[in-house]
Amino acid sequence: MKTILHYLGRHKWRMTFGLTMKFVGTVLELVLPYLLSYVIDTIIPQGQLNLIFLAGGLMAFCAVLAYVTSVWANRIASKVAVLTTQEIRSDLFERILTLSNRQIDGFGISSLQTRMTADSYAINNFINMMQRIGIRAPILLLGGITVTMLMDPVLSATLVCAMVVIGSSIFSITRRGLPIYSLIQKKLDKMVRVIRENITGIRVIKSLSKTEYEQSRFDEANQDVTASEKKAARIMALTNPLVNLFLNIGLVAVIYIGAVRVQENLTQAGKIIAFLSYFSIILMSLMAINRIFINAMQATASAKRIAEVLATADDVEISYFETVPSDYHIEFADVSFSYFGESNDIEHISFQLKKGETLGIIGATGSGKSTIIRLLMRQYDTDQGKILINGKNVLSYQPKDLHEMFGVVFQNDTLFSKTIFENIDFGRGLGQKAVEHGARVAQAAEFIESLPERYQHKLTGRATNLSGGQRQRLLIARALAKKPQILVLDDASSALDYQTDANLRKALREEYQQTTTIIIAQRISSLMSADHILVLEDGKILGYGKHDELLASCPLYRTISESQLGGVVA
Amino acid sequence: MKKKSNPMALLRLVPYLLKYKWWLLLAFFLSAGSNLLALLGPYLSGKAIDVIELGSGRVDLIKVAYYCVLLVGFYALASFLTYCLSILMVHVGKSIVARLRNDVFFKLTLLPVNYYDRQQTGDIISRISYDIDLINTSLSSDLLQIATSLFTVVGSLVMMFVISWQLLLIFCVTVPLSIYLTSRITRRSKPMFRARSAKAGEFNGYIEETLSGLRAIIAYNREEYTTGQFSRVNQETSDAFYKSYYYSIQGPTMGLVNNLSLAAISVWGAVLFLTSRITLGNLSSFVLYSRKFSGPINEVANIIAELQSTASAAERIFKVLDESNEPADQKDALELSEIKGQGAMEHVDFGYVENQLVLKDISFVAKAGKTVAIVGPTGSGKTTIINLLMRFYDAQKGAILIDDHNILEVTRKSLRLAYSMVLQESWLFYGTIFENIAYGKPEATMEEVVKVAKAARIHRYIESLPQGYDTLLNEDAINISQGQKQLLAIARAMLLQSHMLILDEATSNIDTQTEIEIQKAMLSLMKNKTCFVIAHRLSTIQNADLILVIRDGEIIESGNHKQLLKKQGFYHQLFMSQFN
Numbered sequence A: 001m002k003t004i005l006h007y008l009g010r011h012k013w014r015m016t017f018g019l020t021m022k023f024v025g026t027v028l029e030l031v032l033p034y035l036l037s038y039v040i041d042t043i044i045p046q047g048q049l050n051l052i053f054l055a056g057g058l059m060a061f062c063a064v065l066a067y068v069t070s071v072w073a074n075r076i077a078s079k080v081a082v083l084t085t086q087e088i089r090s091d092l093f094e095r096i097l098t099l100s101n102r103q104i105d106g107f108g109i110s111s112l113q114t115r116m117t118a119d120s121y122a123i124n125n126f127i128n129m130m131q132r133i134g135i136r137a138p139i140l141l142l143g144g145i146t147v148t149m150l151m152d153p154v155l156s157a158t159l160v161c162a163m164v165v166i167g168s169s170i171f172s173i174t175r176r177g178l179p180i181y182s183l184i185q186k187k188l189d190k191m192v193r194v195i196r197e198n199i200t201g202i203r204v205i206k207s208l209s210k211t212e213y214e215q216s217r218f219d220e221a222n223q224d225v226t227a228s229e230k231k232a233a234r235i236m237a238l239t240n241p242l243v244n245l246f247l248n249i250g251l252v253a254v255i256y257i258g259a260v261r262v263q264e265n266l267t268q269a270g271k272i273i274a275f276l277s278y279f280s281i282i283l284m285s286l287m288a289i290n291r292i293f294i295n296a297m298q299a300t301a302s303a304k305r306i307a308e309v310l311a312t313a314d315d316v317e318i319s320y321f322e323t324v325p326s327d328y329h330i331e332f333a334d335v336s337f338s339y340f341g342e343s344n345d346i347e348h349i350s351f352q353l354k355k356g357e358t359l360g361i362i363g364a365t366g367s368g369k370s371t372i373i374r375l376l377m378r379q380y381d382t383d384q385g386k387i388l389i390n391g392k393n394v395l396s397y398q399p400k401d402l403h404e405m406f407g408v409v410f411q412n413d414t415l416f417s418k419t420i421f422e423n424i425d426f427g428r429g430l431g432q433k434a435v436e437h438g439a440r441v442a443q444a445a446e447f448i449e450s451l452p453e454r455y456q457h458k459l460t461g462r463a464t465n466l467s468g469g470q471r472q473r474l475l476i477a478r479a480l481a482k483k484p485q486i487l488v489l490d491d492a493s494s495a496l497d498y499q500t501d502a503n504l505r506k507a508l509r510e511e512y513q514q515t516t517t518i519i520i521a522q523r524i525s526s527l528m529s530a531d532h533i534l535v536l537e538d539g540k541i542l543g544y545g546k547h548d549e550l551l552a553s554c555p556l557y558r559t560i561s562e563s564q565l566g567g568v569v570a
Numbered sequence B: 001m002k003k004k005s006n007p008m009a010l011l012r013l014v015p016y017l018l019k020y021k022w023w024l025l026l027a028f029f030l031s032a033g034s035n036l037l038a039l040l041g042p043y044l045s046g047k048a049i050d051v052i053e054l055g056s057g058r059v060d061l062i063k064v065a066y067y068c069v070l071l072v073g074f075y076a077l078a079s080f081l082t083y084c085l086s087i088l089m090v091h092v093g094k095s096i097v098a099r100l101r102n103d104v105f106f107k108l109t110l111l112p113v114n115y116y117d118r119q120q121t122g123d124i125i126s127r128i129s130y131d132i133d134l135i136n137t138s139l140s141s142d143l144l145q146i147a148t149s150l151f152t153v154v155g156s157l158v159m160m161f162v163i164s165w166q167l168l169l170i171f172c173v174t175v176p177l178s179i180y181l182t183s184r185i186t187r188r189s190k191p192m193f194r195a196r197s198a199k200a201g202e203f204n205g206y207i208e209e210t211l212s213g214l215r216a217i218i219a220y221n222r223e224e225y226t227t228g229q230f231s232r233v234n235q236e237t238s239d240a241f242y243k244s245y246y247y248s249i250q251g252p253t254m255g256l257v258n259n260l261s262l263a264a265i266s267v268w269g270a271v272l273f274l275t276s277r278i279t280l281g282n283l284s285s286f287v288l289y290s291r292k293f294s295g296p297i298n299e300v301a302n303i304i305a306e307l308q309s310t311a312s313a314a315e316r317i318f319k320v321l322d323e324s325n326e327p328a329d330q331k332d333a334l335e336l337s338e339i340k341g342q343g344a345m346e347h348v349d350f351g352y353v354e355n356q357l358v359l360k361d362i363s364f365v366a367k368a369g370k371t372v373a374i375v376g377p378t379g380s381g382k383t384t385i386i387n388l389l390m391r392f393y394d395a396q397k398g399a400i401l402i403d404d405h406n407i408l409e410v411t412r413k414s415l416r417l418a419y420s421m422v423l424q425e426s427w428l429f430y431g432t433i434f435e436n437i438a439y440g441k442p443e444a445t446m447e448e449v450v451k452v453a454k455a456a457r458i459h460r461y462i463e464s465l466p467q468g469y470d471t472l473l474n475e476d477a478i479n480i481s482q483g484q485k486q487l488l489a490i491a492r493a494m495l496l497q498s499h500m501l502i503l504d505e506a507t508s509n510i511d512t513q514t515e516i517e518i519q520k521a522m523l524s525l526m527k528n529k530t531c532f533v534i535a536h537r538l539s540t541i542q543n544a545d546l547i548l549v550i551r552d553g554e555i556i557e558s559g560n561h562k563q564l565l566k567k568q569g570f571y572h573q574l575f576m577s578q579f580n
Helices: A002-009 A012-046 A049-097 A101-107 A109-133 A136-151 A153-200 A202-207 A211-237 A239-263 A269-310 A369-376 A399-404 A420-425 A431-441 A445-450 A468-480 A498-511 A547-553 A555-565 B002-011 B014-018 B021-052 B061-110 B113-118 B121-163 B165-212 B214-219 B223-247 B250-274 B280-322 B382-389 B412-417 B433-440 B446-455 B459-464 B482-494 B512-526 B561-567 B570-577
Strands: A328-337 A346-354 A358-363 A384-389 A406-409 A486-490 A516-520 A532-537 A540-545 B343-350 B359-366 B371-375 B397-402 B419-422 B500-504 B530-534 B546-551 B554-559
Touching: A002 A012, A002 A049, A002 A109, A002 A269, A012 A049, A012 A109, A012 A136, A012 B250, A012 B280, A049 A109, A049 A269, A049 B214, A049 B223, A049 B250, A101 A109, A101 B214, A109 A136, A109 A153, A109 A269, A109 B121, A109 B165, A136 A153, A136 A269, A153 A202, A153 A211, A153 A239, A153 A269, A153 B061, A153 B121, A202 A211, A202 B113, A202 B419, A211 A239, A211 B061, A239 A269, A239 B021, A239 B061, A269 B021, A328 A369, A328 A516, A346 A369, A346 A384, A346 A516, A346 A532, A346 A540, A358 A369, A369 A384, A369 A486, A369 A516, A399 A406, A406 A468, A406 B214, A420 A431, A420 A468, A431 A445, A431 A468, A431 A498, A468 A486, A468 A498, A498 B570, A532 A547, A532 A555, A540 A547, A540 A555, A547 A555, A555 B512, B002 B280, B014 B021, B014 B061, B021 B061, B021 B121, B061 B121, B061 B280, B121 B165, B121 B280, B165 B214, B165 B223, B165 B250, B165 B280, B214 B223, B250 B280, B343 B382, B359 B382, B359 B397, B359 B546, B359 B554, B371 B382, B382 B500, B382 B530, B412 B419, B419 B482, B433 B446, B433 B482, B446 B459, B446 B482, B446 B512, B482 B512, B546 B561, B546 B570, B554 B561, B554 B570, B561 B570
Parallel strands: A358 A516, A358 A532, A406 A486, A486 A516, B371 B530, B371 B546, B419 B500, B500 B530
Antiparallel strands: A328 A346, A328 A384, A532 A540, B343 B359, B343 B397, B546 B554
């Protein structure tokens, strides 16, 4: 809630103006019935037509004024709501972009997506509604009570008693209903997950003919949501009839107590009639306040989830270590690291690369290959040992400067639903020439140029209109286009055929001599020409050296090589 | 044409309502009952006030008490009926929404694969959640609102007519006026609401995609660039929302019409009074009833505004429901039962887009129990062959055969069940590891699952997890690598007893070490099965009985490993390139 208020604060003048408009409109609406009763009680008995027309004209004027102010006020309210939501979204988005990897893993991508979308919609609705009826209702409520107090305090006290009963019953109903709403949210999330899984796994589901099973799985999730929704709605449905009942009982009490007081000549019948009409105004406003209350509770939950992300502390600290001049471009010195602080995911990793050298990393799934990259790019910090680039500890680099040196393709990297050019350029303003050069070296130029719109060819979401190998080549082109100092390919050529892979390596050797390259691959042929090859097992170095050396010294490497190359070369 | 589709979309919700016609009829009576009781209220309180009006000392308190007790009774009954009515409407509204959700989802499961290849995930999800939610709100509150206000409107109209038909003439002007204004506003704001729904879908799609690529964005320092893009999308979405609000001025407009008619009533009423056609008391009750009348009319205006967004939401939902299904199986389609496992293609042409053939004149025969490997540069059409074999897409020309039946004459279900399939992108769902492995064979026992997990060399990893086979896999799991996912998918396929197998880059993310280890298992998985294998690692396919070399959508060479090497052609070139 504080978060929402903070953002609303930026628009306080605009909002104040809008609310003032709303205030004027509301007051005018209250004035109209008063004018009418004045016409009926006072003017008509006088029989003066011109006065009647004057009053009628005045009423019409008030009506038009009320219209203008409330349209104006509503538009301002929408503007404030839209602007605030836009700002919240934009801050949230920027914050998400600066989260550290550990934090991203903590929240989870899909949860960040919900916060960006569903939660921000909820806040938008609330801000809008609050301004539209949030001021009107209290004015009507307070105005009504004040007027009745002035008219007859005793009758008014009866009314207030009724209202206390009404208020507390609304409160207790709402309190019982609200927890169900957060339950509904959870169940909805579950339902959405089933949808999402069905979209991503459509081929597997169809191939296993699990359509009916998935339908029943969704049906179950759907019934679950619906049952809770019904339950919540049933509880909330109590509010209206109950409030009406108490209110009318209050009215009856006013009539009876009024009757007694008239009998004792303490009040007049006319006042009772007036009370009856003010009662309905008060009732309406109470109901409106209740709606705001419910809405506010929902919005608060959403705001909390957004605030949680916004309030995340930066966990990337720049620490200053002395830079020691070094012959090596990249240096790992006895590095160990654990994701969860339990057993080490990599242990005692050391190697050195000179500028322009290539390192190949091979090892079983889960042996820690990608972890080395994550530490090098400082997505995570080492627990022990140090990593130096150009003699400077990676912890001492500004993240921007650090990232600037890299061109990288991650496992399962993302292409966006934009043109091929935009995907390779990635908004870096590299220009057509650099993009084409990157594509050529990445062996992508040929297929791109065979497309009718060539570089302007638009990719579908998740680039489903390309084959796996084409996607990988575009990703590699993106990494190469800027001629990075360090190139990282994490299993980035697994979908390439040997010929293309070989061409790629040849082109890299010829045109990226100054680029230090780290290649993670499962194929021996992708790394056998590397200057150094690192064989990993369970996070530890099992072998390190050139292809020939490893064939002699590392039995595992030899087995892999023989199985892949059929022993032809060895 | 486009304009017409909007109210049509709402009309299409009617069949859903009709399913509950008896409930709705009951609701009608409940509403009538509670409203009539409520209309009695003012009458009775009027009676009580008449007694009070006699003034001090002359009030018959017992009579007042009598009316008061009656009032409480009636009000209690009215409230009870209202409560029943709301419960009923909740039931109807939520049931309809549940049915809609199911319909949309069921529809999604029946759509051909190419729908998913075209549509953004975020947009599909937005339809089934955000859009149906709008309908949900609308059905649960608007329907109730309409049900309750119906009688108030009719009742007060009757009362006003009885009091003074001359005064009622004012409504002959104001009611058409408000209808006219509402429809004008609606016509203007309709496109805005449609644009708003579309933008919301686009926004969700954008967020979904961008955040999926979050790591790449950070690694490339593209924060500012992405933020710039996002600002545009954000701005556009905000504009669309603002515009839809900007033009939805039904509420104040109705207020204006009402207030103007109030002014007209007072002037016209005064004239009538001066010409002795109406009494003062009647004038004031006329005003009271006109309020009762205009209240619901106001609500209706608000509801119309809401119905607009409902209509555009409904439009988006029915758009999904109108997509054409995967064409039905032929009438006399054959249910494959005893599968020998021979597969063949005869002169098959295929393109995803018309006039752009991806496959040209493909012919081959895969004998039962043999292994066919498909090799070739990326983008040459290897995966497309799989798409055709499984009937994810249908060929434009030529025939595809399974056991000498044209696959078009076979039920899709039995065709697909004839295969088990491991794809490059392994699909796992939120569920335990056990459930994920046993997905294709739900009746599998723990022993069977452990057996295949061991064969796929993933058992040890699973055992190392605190919850073992009961570990929940969620979408954001970082602790499971691509390779491990593939091993799970292989284990899943091993559990199936199908006669044909498709391996599309099934081991591309698995390290050779593990691949060697699972080779025995893979061989036993492939034994006696017709296998279609796509792989780049030539070691995986050296032993294939038939190797098809595909380039630019055509088979340029075929034969076994030895024959092809001897040929010194493209295959030879591919094979040798790994030693460079």
